[in-house]
Each structure stands twice: as C-alpha cells, then as structure tokens.
Amino acid sequence: MKSIQLETPGRFKVIDELKPIRELGEALVRVHRIGVCGTDIHAFHGRQPFFDYPRILGHELGAEIIEINDNGLGLKPGDKCSIEPYFNNKCSSASRMGKSNCCEDLKVLGVHIDGGMRPYITVPIEKLHRANELSFEQLALIETICIGTHGIERSMLTKDETILILGTGPIGLGAIQFALALGSRVIVADISEQRLTFCRDVISVPHALKADAPDFEDQLKNLCGGDLPQVVLDATGNRFSMERTFNLAANGGRIVFVGLLMGEISFDDPNLHRKELTLMASRNATPDTFKKVIGAVADGSIDTKPWITHRMAILDVPKQFEKIASQPDLIKAIIEV
Ligand SMILES: [Zn+2]
DSSP states (O other), rough: OEEEEEEEEEEEEEEEEEOOOOTEEEEEEEEEEOOHHHHHHHHHTTTTOOOSBOOOOEEEEEEEEOOOOTTTTOTTTOOOEEEEOOOOOOSSSHHHHOOOOTTTOOEEEEBBOOOOOSSSSEOOOOOOOOESSSOHHHHHHHHHHHHHHHHHHHHTTTTSEEEEEESSHHHHHHHHHHHHHHTOOEEEEOHHHHHHHHHHHHHSSEEETTTTTTTTTHHHHHTTSOOOSSSSEEEOOOHHHHHHHHHHHHHHHHEEEEEEOSSSOOEEEEEEHHHOEEEEESSSHHHHHHHHHHHHHHHSOOOEEEEEEEEEEEGHHHHHHHHHHHHTTTTEEEEEE
16 A cells, blocks of 8 residues: 655655554554644654654544454444544553543654554554544544644633633634534634634634734723633643733633643743632543544534645645645645545
C-alpha cells in the first residue's frame, strides 16, 4: 500500500508498506478520510517540539472496520468509526482515575507513533467509536471537535452562564459549537477579521469581538451588563491572550487553557485571589467526549458543514500540503484516501 511519510520537516514522500497485521485486541481498519490538524502543520514546518522524524502523520480519522475479532462491543466489519487517537497505558494512575486523555505514558497516533496517513492501520478495539449514521468526513472531524468540547466539559459551563472563547481556529470552533449547543451565551474574540466574519455569518455566533480592539474590555463588559463572563476559554496558545484571561473572567469565575504555549506565563496572584479564580488545563478528550460529540453531530446540534474548506487526495499530499496549509481561509483540510 502507498503511505505518506513526513520524512523530515518540509518534505513528505510516498512510501510502499505492507498492509499491517493486527494483534490480539486490535482491529484492522481502512482509513477513508483524514483531517489535517495544526499539529500536522507544525510538524511539517519543524515547529512541533519533541517530534521525531520520519513520521506518518494523521490522527483525525474517519475509518471502516475491515477485520476484528468477536468483541463485547458488537463492533463488526463494515462499521464506520471515528478513532480516539490517544493510546494510553491502562495501568497508569491517570487512566485508573478515568483520565485516559492525560495518561503519563500517552502515545498519540500520528504524533508519537505512526498515524493514519495511509490506507490501512491497526488500532486497539476500545479506541474505535462507531457511528454508522455519520459520513466518513464527519467521522474525521470528531476528534478535532472533541478537543474544544473537552475544554467546555472542564469548564463545567451551564446554559445560564456566559463564556468568552478566545481564538476561533478549529479548537475554538469546537468549543463554540458545543457551548452554543448547550444553550449558553457565547462571546468569541479573535484578531482575524476574516475568522470573526466566519463566526458571525456561518456559525451564527451572536457576539464576535476583535481581540485587539483598544476598548475590548469595555465592549466585553457592555455585553455582560457591566459584569465579566463566568468562563473564559483560551484556544490561542498565545502568551498575551492567556495572561489576559485573568482580567477577563468574573469574580468566582473559571479559566480553561485549551491552547498550549511552549513556555511560561505569569499572573498577578492578588488578582487571582481577590477573584477566587479557578484555572484549568484541558488536554485531548475522553472516550465520553467522543460519544457526546458523535451524538451532537448525529442529531444536528453540531453542524459540520462549515468546517471543511479544502480537500486533497492522499497521493497529492507531497505536492499540495504546503500550499493548502498556508491558505488564509483554511479551517479544515480533508485528505481523501
Ligand atoms: Zn488534531
């Protein structure tokens, strides 16, 4: 089979591989669609810390079961699945607490181990999330929506609260759509006018603010009737944005960092104490998040139509990846296998 390997930063190549052979507890799946993630783009540009080359990328997968043993989950050949790409050690302390998403031995498919940018892969059976009612394209979007959704889960947002979501890339978008589906009041902020317009016109976000407007905090307070939002979620991974969240959350409020910064941030401790803020990180997503997001996509409360802005065939990845990855209107590119 023809697989796509990122040989070194800036260079993909087509390699010939044998179809993988599954081991006990694994299924052989046919990959039909692959979502391109910011992680993949960073790896391509050599900006992904602790990343080993060569590597087969691809962790946002819409797949079909080809071979599987009898299993207690009723999964069978022909079933359509999304794949939870976080391979955890079940004996680790985080896994034992139900937090497989942040297991200390975590291996992410397509990041720490070779992923799905190829026609066939083997995966542990428990990482398959079946949804025959969704298209392969929708299945390939589930993981990315789960990242933002897990941030909302961490925040314990209720429908009576207001959330400010900073950053409207795919992670922010997942958070926005899940918060809207909850019925909460959603305010988004970004520095890109193009993305704000997309949020207003395509996602129907009622309040989309320019994050670098000089009167940003006044605009935010106006929208909150003179108060501040109970929840602030950062999906930028930008130091300035993350440090600013402490000023943007209401007293008693919660801050969730979904975006990751490779460095340190600082905050004013008296401000944190005076407001009695709660700061949380959000990493990956849990199996329950996958089930929840699949349900929301299936019942239409999350609309995946606006997500896909670009497409390419798998064998065109070496030629087209860089160009597509640099398009200013890129939300999500899908690779067809
Ligand atoms: Zn991703």
